[in-house]
Amino acid sequence: MRRSAAPSQLQGNSFKKPKFIPPGRSNSCLNEEITQLNPDIKLFEGAANNNTFLQSQNDPRICSLNLSTEESTREINKRDNCSGKYCFEACARATLNSPHTVHSPPKEITLSKGQEEESDSLVKYFSVVWCKASKKKHKKWEGDAVLIVKGMSFTLKDLEGKDIGKGIGYKFKEFEKIEVGQTLMICGKEIEVMGIISPEDFSSGRCFQLGGGSPAISNSSQALRKCFSNPFKRVCKPGSKENRQNDFQSCKPRHDPYTPNSLVMPRPDKNHQWMFNKTCFPLVDVVIDPHLVCHLRPHQKEGIIFLYECVMGMRMNGRCGAILADEMGLGKTLQCISLIWTLQYQGPYGGKPVIKKTLIVTPGSLVNNWRKEFQKWLGNERIKVFTVDQDHKVEEFIKSTLYSVLIISYEMLLRSLDQIKTIKFDLLICDEGHRLKNSSIKTTAALISLSCEKRIILTGTPIQNDLQEFFALIDFVNPGILGPLSSYRKIYEEPIILSREPSAPEEEKELGERRAAELTRLTGLFILRRTQEVINKYLPPKIDNVVFCRPGALQIELYRKLLNSQVVRFCLQGLLENSPHLICIGALKKLCNHPCLLFNSIKEKECSSDRDENEERSLYEVLLNVFPADYNPLLVTEKESGKLQVLSKLLAVIHELRPTEKVVLVSNYTKTLDILQEVCKRHGYAYKRLDGQTPVSQRQQIVEGFNSKYSTDFIFLLSSKAGGVGLNLIGGSHLILYDIDWNPATDIQAMSRVWRDGQKHPVHIYRLLTTGTIEEKIYQRQISKQGLSEAVVDLTKTSEHIQFSVEELKNVFTLHENSQCVTHDLLDCECIGEKDHTGDSLEKFVVSRHCQLGPHHQKSNSLKPLSMSQLKQWKHFSGDNFNLPDPFLERIRENVSFFFQNITNQASAI
Numbered sequence: 001m002r003r004s005a006a007p008s009q010l011q012g013n014s015f016k017k018p019k020f021i022p023p024g025r026s027n028s029c030l031n032e033e034i035t036q037l038n039p040d041i042k043l044f045e046g047a048a049n050n051n052t053f054l055q056s057q058n059d060p061r062i063c064s065l066n067l068s069t070e071e072s073t074r075e076i077n078k079r080d081n082c083s084g085k086y087c088f089e090a091c092a093r094a095t096l097n098s099p100h101t102v103h104s105p106p107k108e109i110t111l112s113k114g115q116e117e118e119s120d121s122l123v124k125y126f127s128v129v130w131c132k133a134s135k136k137k138h139k140k141w142e143g144d145a146v147l148i149v150k151g152m153s154f155t156l157k158d159l160e161g162k163d164i165g166k167g168i169g170y171k172f173k174e175f176e177k178i179e180v181g182q183t184l185m186i187c188g189k190e191i192e193v194m195g196i197i198s199p200e201d202f203s204s205g206r207c208f209q210l211g212g213g214s215p216a217i218s219n220s221s222q223a224l225r226k227c228f229s230n231p232f233k234r235v236c237k238p239g240s241k242e243n244r245q246n247d248f249q250s251c252k253p254r255h256d257p258y259t260p261n262s263l264v265m266p267r268p269d270k271n272h273q274w275m276f277n278k279t280c281f282p283l284v285d286v287v288i289d290p291h292l293v294c295h296l297r298p299h300q301k302e303g304i305i306f307l308y309e310c311v312m313g314m315r316m317n318g319r320c321g322a323i324l325a326d327e328m329g330l331g332k333t334l335q336c337i338s339l340i341w342t343l344q345y346q347g348p349y350g351g352k353p354v355i356k357k358t359l360i361v362t363p364g365s366l367v368n369n370w371r372k373e374f375q376k377w378l379g380n381e382r383i384k385v386f387t388v389d390q391d392h393k394v395e396e397f398i399k400s401t402l403y404s405v406l407i408i409s410y411e412m413l414l415r416s417l418d419q420i421k422t423i424k425f426d427l428l429i430c431d432e433g434h435r436l437k438n439s440s441i442k443t444t445a446a447l448i449s450l451s452c453e454k455r456i457i458l459t460g461t462p463i464q465n466d467l468q469e470f471f472a473l474i475d476f477v478n479p480g481i482l483g484p485l486s487s488y489r490k491i492y493e494e495p496i497i498l499s500r501e502p503s504a505p506e507e508e509k510e511l512g513e514r515r516a517a518e519l520t521r522l523t524g525l526f527i528l529r530r531t532q533e534v535i536n537k538y539l540p541p542k543i544d545n546v547v548f549c550r551p552g553a554l555q556i557e558l559y560r561k562l563l564n565s566q567v568v569r570f571c572l573q574g575l576l577e578n579s580p581h582l583i584c585i586g587a588l589k590k591l592c593n594h595p596c597l598l599f600n601s602i603k604e605k606e607c608s609s610d611r612d613e614n615e616e617r618s619l620y621e622v623l624l625n626v627f628p629a630d631y632n633p634l635l636v637t638e639k640e641s642g643k644l645q646v647l648s649k650l651l652a653v654i655h656e657l658r659p660t661e662k663v664v665l666v667s668n669y670t671k672t673l674d675i676l677q678e679v680c681k682r683h684g685y686a687y688k689r690l691d692g693q694t695p696v697s698q699r700q701q702i703v704e705g706f707n708s709k710y711s712t713d714f715i716f717l718l719s720s721k722a723g724g725v726g727l728n729l730i731g732g733s734h735l736i737l738y739d740i741d742w743n744p745a746t747d748i749q750a751m752s753r754v755w756r757d758g759q760k761h762p763v764h765i766y767r768l769l770t771t772g773t774i775e776e777k778i779y780q781r782q783i784s785k786q787g788l789s790e791a792v793v794d795l796t797k798t799s800e801h802i803q804f805s806v807e808e809l810k811n812v813f814t815l816h817e818n819s820q821c822v823t824h825d826l827l828d829c830e831c832i833g834e835k836d837h838t839g840d841s842l843e844k845f846v847v848s849r850h851c852q853l854g855p856h857h858q859k860s861n862s863l864k865p866l867s868m869s870q871l872k873q874w875k876h877f878s879g880d881n882f883n884l885p886d887p888f889l890e891r892i893r894e895n896v897s898f899f900f901q902n903i904t905n906q907a908s909a910i
């Protein structure tokens with residue numbers, strides 16, 4: 001009856017047929033056909049097998065590095081053991097890396113009539129094709145669908161997960177014995193049952209992918225079609241056996257794969273060879289340069305293999321994208337440099353290089369850091385890298401044949417997009433690539449428009465907290481892998497989000513969890529994230545301190561006045577039009593940093609002609625009266641700010657006790673940095689400064705100047721928003737976070753700048769908070785579960801994105817004048833600031849952080865904001881405690897009401 005087929009029929013429905021079928025061919029006798037048309041394949045396979053192929057695959061040196069290497073070995077062995085068309089099917093499945101089989105034993109879901117009548121909740125699933133009911137002889141199937149039969153009702157869903165038919169009250173008989181091949185008329189649609197879907201395939205969502213089974217992999221995605229198109233077009237030209245053997249002998253690995261500690265990449269399997277080695281070059285081991293290997297950490301070796309497998313399309317057929325999401329400081333740069341250096345001169349087929357040109361796009365402040373890292377690991381001669389800046393334009397790169405790597409900032413990329421598009425890049429690396437999470441922004445669109453297939457995103461920031469952003473990143477590296485956004489929403493996002501609702505029924509929860517697990521499984525093939533713990537053992541101890549500083553008298557007076565203002569009262573009545581609460585929050589934060597910042601804002605507002613902002617104006621008028629008539633903001637009096645007083649003492653004690661050590665001083669605000677700079681000048685401390693105004697071309701020079709052991713600088717003033725990401729500031733071993741951000745990710749990024757590979761001294765991190773004020777509230781929000789919503793784990797989100805309830809605002813707009821530490825009060829700790837919880841260290845506690853992908857994704861715990869209960873395990877003591885074990889804290893105690901402290905890698909830490 002069928003004349004035209006639904007998509008699944010065109011590719012071969014996986015529930016009925018073997019899954020891997022190159023388009024245009026029927027699956028039967030596939031291998032025989034190949035052998036007939038292409039005798040060289042056999043010859044080649046034999047040659048490969050006789051050579052180092054299996055030896056290297058079985059080489060324990062390689063296997064010990066990575067599970068995936070072991071897996072691929074197993075896959076290859078499996079393939080070698082099978083033959084004929086079933087072998088082919090198995091190969092395809094093994095490459096897809098899917099632990100699941102599609103065929104499900106009918107008995108699992110076929111129930112006896114009695115049983116089914118008893119339980120209305122038993123559900124059956126079928127893959128079907130459908131068309132509108134008509135009397136025409138020649139039917140035209142309109143699409144594939146999934147039929148869900150539950151008791152006497154059914155739902156028909158298209159492959160995007162949308163309901164296209166629903167019915168209840170059907171005669172039970174009609175659904176009793178649905179069989180493959182049967183046609184049914186339901187809801188005005190004619191359907192033909194193509195296969196049975198197991199409950200597992202339904203709940204994981206795999207059945208919604210064309211071709212079933214391993215969804216996007218066997219799916220007819222663009223990339224795949226490209227690879228599979230006309231497979232016999234460029235097959236090996238028959239050559240004499242001798243020629244081939246000569247070829248074989250002349251192709252040697254660039255480095256000896258058998259020297260001890262060599263790092264050899266996994267060999268492509270036969271399926272890969274069949275697709276990508278049409279000219280039948282001999283297989284050659286790809287070996288990482290021993291010069292690099294001797295520096296690599298174990299996780300970096302594993303990461304290089306991962307990246308190699310991804311970009312070579314060995315993890316997923318024809319998919320060449322990867323996301324390396326290692327936490328900050330794990331050396332993502334070195335892993336990429338090793339990959340580039342390897343692929344540029346080596347390849348598995350005849351040793352031919354896989355790539356010629358690489359494009360690295362990175363935030364402006366890291367352009368020169370990349371160049372520097374290339375120099376550090378490969379010297380100046382091996383690879384010529386070209387960095388684009390004001391004086392070095394893309395044209396130069398185009399004209400010269402010298403350079404193979406182009407490093408450019410995201411901003412410059414937009415400006416030079418037309419030229420960039422004329423260059424054929426074989427590998428694209430997007431550093432700090434979480435910024436591509438929004439596919440509608442210009443940068444993402446520009447990068448998508450580049451034709452390069454091998455794409456790598458590097459990011460140290462968690463990426464799974466927002467499912468839509470997650471989709472954008474995935475879709476960037478492996479376009480189409482999750483289908484169109486609309487079906488992704490229906491199949492994954494909606495069920496997952498619904499299942500997270502506390503009131504979700506059990507059934508919904510289960511479905512959501514399964515979909516999340518499937519999404520994790522699928523994307524896990526090309527996402528790698530390791531946590532900081534993997535390098536802890538190479539790093540010196542780290543002492544984290546949270547220091548609660550008593551506010552100054554002027555601060556308290558202004559604070560009270562502000563909280564009693566009309567604007568705050570309006571906010572607390574829920575009148576939040578024009579966001580007056582944000583003005584108040586802004587004013588309180590400035591006040592905590594230094595009253596002079598607030599004074600300056602008031603004066604600026606006075607001068608501005610903007611008449612609309614009544615709330616702000618009236619608020620400021622009230623406050624101005626609190627300042628002394630002769631107040632001079634330029635004096636930046638230290639005692640006016642609790643934190644500044646503590647900072648000034650802290651710098652003095654570090655300078656005195658550790659004269660050779662340096663300090664990174666971080667703020668989110670340029671104007672606060674101006675104050676801190678003033679303090680440096682006043683005390684004669686040599687400093688460097690990097691903020692949003694610093695020209696990109698100068699940034700690396702400033703960083704290097706500070707890191708140099710010959711540098712006389714004592715302080716590095718850093719604006720975390722402008723330059724926090726990616727920088728290496730290992731010259732400093734003390735880092736002071738002067739203010740706190742709503743977004744814990746911003747603070748974590750900043751705090752990760754000094755405790756990283758290359759750091760020689762124990763690292764001291766000081767987070768300064770003004771006692772009893774909004775800063776404590778922000779901190780509590782950061783560390784309490786409620787505060788860890790997706791709104792704040794994203795680097796680009798600020799307080800404007802945070803929704804406050806009136807209740808929350810009441811809390812934010814309260815000053816706790818009589819508490820030494822509100823945060824400690826909230827911990828329900830029985831101590832009175834004298835107890836020292838030395839036994840437990842932070843590392844022992846698992847932090848849970850809101851992650852939309854659910855529990856399956858909550859593996860890591862190192863760089864997450866800690867929780868209240870963990871904080872309780874930190875050592876803590878009030879400033880009145882006389883036996884402080886820390887010489888630095890001891891000297892600043894006078895202005896400090898409370899401390900928390902935790903030591904990681906405890907040895908001779910202080």
Ligand SMILES: Nc1ncnc2c1ncn2[C@@H]1O[C@H](COP(=O)(O)OP(=O)(O)OP(=O)(O)O)[C@@H](O)[C@H]1O
Nearest residue numbers: 295296297328329330331332333334460726728757
């Ligand atoms: N194997 C290694 N041995 C010594 N130093 C290393 C090693 N790997 C990386 N490093 C150094 O560690 C520092 C951090 O590396 P890198 O900047 O690549 O981190 P990252 O993973 O990109 O972190 P972020 O997410 O903060 O950008 C660099 O100075 C780098 O040279």
Ligand SMILES: [Mg+2]
Nearest residue numbers: 332333431726
């Ligand atoms: Mg980096």
